Amino acid sequence: xxxxxxxxxxxxxxxxxxxxxxxxxxxxxxxxxxxxxxxxxxxxxxxxxxxxxxxxxxxxxxxxxxxxxxxxxxxxxxxxxxxxxxxxxxxxxxxxxxxxxxxxxxxxxxxxxxxxxxxxxxxxxxxxxxxxxxxxxxxxxxxxxxxx
Numbered sequence: 001x002x003x004x005x006x007x008x009x010x011x012x013x014x015x016x017x018x019x020x021x022x023x024x025x026x027x028x029x030x031x032x033x034x035x036x037x038x039x040x041x042x043x044x045x046x047x048x049x050x051x052x053x054x055x056x057x058x059x060x061x062x063x064x065x066x067x068x069x070x071x072x073x074x075x076x077x078x079x080x081x082x083x084x085x086x087x088x089x090x091x092x093x094x095x096x097x098x099x100x101x102x103x104x105x106x107x108x109x110x111x112x113x114x115x116x117x118x119x120x121x122x123x124x125x126x127x128x129x130x131x132x133x134x135x136x137x138x139x140x141x142x143x144x145x146x147x148x
Contacts, residue, residue, distance in 0.1 A: 030099075033137035034091030036130055037102060040109070041085025048078030064118040073116065080105070080112055091138070099138050106134040 051074025068076070084105050090098030113127040 027141065029137035030091065030141040033102070033134045034088045034098075036134055037088025037091060037106070038085050039088075040127060040130055041081045041083070041088055044077045044081025044084060044109075046081075048074045048076070048081055050074070051077060061118045061121065070119075073119065076112060077116075080109060084109060099141065102138045103135050106131040106138070 051070045053074075054070075087098050087102045087105055091102055110128050110131040113124040113131070117124045
């Protein structure tokens with residue numbers, strides 16, 4: 001009988017290569033969505049405070065179907081801004097409730113800024129675009145990657 005030496009043992013077990021590129025990208029998108037929610041929430045709070053404090057901070061451009069006075073808009077921005085910022089913090093902390101609530105609040109924020117278009121058209125369009133990204137990032141987070 002011949003004595004054969006055992007093959008060397010690899011200290012790192014080998015696993016089949018997996019594609020985590022999509023999962024990492026979606027995870028980064030979720031973090032970015034959380035940061036965007038916190039920033040836009042805080043800006044909305046500041047926007048709300050400005051609307052509550054003075055009625056002449058914004059000038060309406062033309063007439064619009066959805067007209068509220070600026071004090072009402074200030075309270076709307078303040079309340080939604082606080083909720084969006086807190087939810088963004090929850091997303092960054094990995095809270096389970098934050099993803100679904102974040103999607104709902106981003107949709108509500110889209111509606112809010114659509115109705116606010118005549119007062120701040122440029123910022124409203126940017127806020128709607130941010131809300132679209134947030135909804136996409138939160139809706140696709142945690143889905144398994146199908147690429148190989």
